[in-house]
Amino acid sequence: MTAYKSYPKFFVSVDCAIFGFKDGHLNVLIHQRPYEPAKGELSLIGGFVQTDESVDASAKRILKEFTGLDNVYMQQLATYGEIERDPGERVISIVYYALINVDNYDERLSKIHNAKWVDIDNLPTLCFDHNDMVQKARRVISETIKNEPIGSNLMPQYFTLSLLQSLYESILGTPIDKRNFRRSISEKDYIQATNLIDRTSRRGATLYKFK
Amino acid sequence: MTAYKSYPKFFVSVDCAIFGFKDGHLNVLIHQRPYEPAKGELSLIGGFVQTDESVDASAKRILKEFTGLDNVYMQQLATYGEIERDPGERVISIVYYALINVDNYDERLSKIHNAKWVDIDNLPTLCFDHNDMVQKARRVISETIKNEPIGSNLMPQYFTLSLLQSLYESILGTPIDKRNFRRSISEKDYIQATNLIDRTSRRGATLYKFK
DNA sequence: TCAAAAGTGTTAATAGTACACCCATGA
């Protein structure tokens, strides 16, 4: 029926750059590779595509295994296909990035998988081409956050404007003027004030939520 | 050495959305699929990744086979991984888009491969998910041309400003004011006037080239 | 002489950037 028989087949993996906002910085979830090659080296979260799932479904499954989360903002980033990118065997890797609220993240799973959050500005050396993947994801997120309210995926339900600003600064990697930031956010109409007050600062700050 | 043995392998193809500027419109190169499934249906240019080439190299090889061209502007677009996207067998497809100067294109190869140019605004139904691929590529090209001189890949060596404007209009799918277009192009400093005059219009128009 | 495409500036609106002080409160 098909004429494909003579063509080669490949292992296809999915790697996920999972981002969370933690301690005022954009963080990415990494773990120690549990198998050879590069066993014990630091790696993005990943796994192999199975025959009974689409590539998108594979990415969702892997994310759920490592975080316990469903219904997460996740986008395909790029495919890495160099012959020797994995020194063990040839693996073509399709990379996704996800934005999660770290409050919802299941800490028990992080224990099981040896996973930890690392500040994107102090990223250790990861195995293979995984550092490239993270940097590329960050560039895409930087562009996206200028036009879309993707911060809603990273913020807690209620947050102060200062915290939201620190998210933007951490993603963009540049300081932002407080007054300009507040004006541009209020013009965009993504968020709304609540009656709640954050009392961790002396004066207290209005808590906002995404619409 | 590796723990991958138990994972499945997949056919991996590359599909190329090859764009050219022809008769005042953005066109894409399609052909009739030469093998089952969907033999005879219209399709983007494609082929299978081989073991001795990276995915990028595979895309370049396929482009060269169908157009005779090397050193072409080509970018990875996305990977399509639905289980049933190819009704014959499961194939994961990595899509690239390329921008070529149709004057350099080898017409003999188009005969051999049954290839033809079609206006992107009158795209016929293509096999599988190929129409989605073309639309996605067009969106990316639209965004890119606002900030980068990628028109240089599509234009003939010498061109009038009216022709360049029609390229932008065809890519963006919207009319552009002539004076605003000329100002914005000249501010960007991508192109330079030559001494040559295009004589196909009565008055004659200055010919430009990309720097 | 006229049809057809080439060429050319100004104004208004919008978006983005720079910048500094007072306020409320808990320690």
Added chain:
DNA sequence: TCATGGGTGTACTATTAACACTTTTGA
């Protein structure tokens, strides 16, 4: 009382959008 982070407005600059007439020349 004072240190800390919360909150606020204005002026300038750059970018984008809207808009119409004159020029050249081959048929």
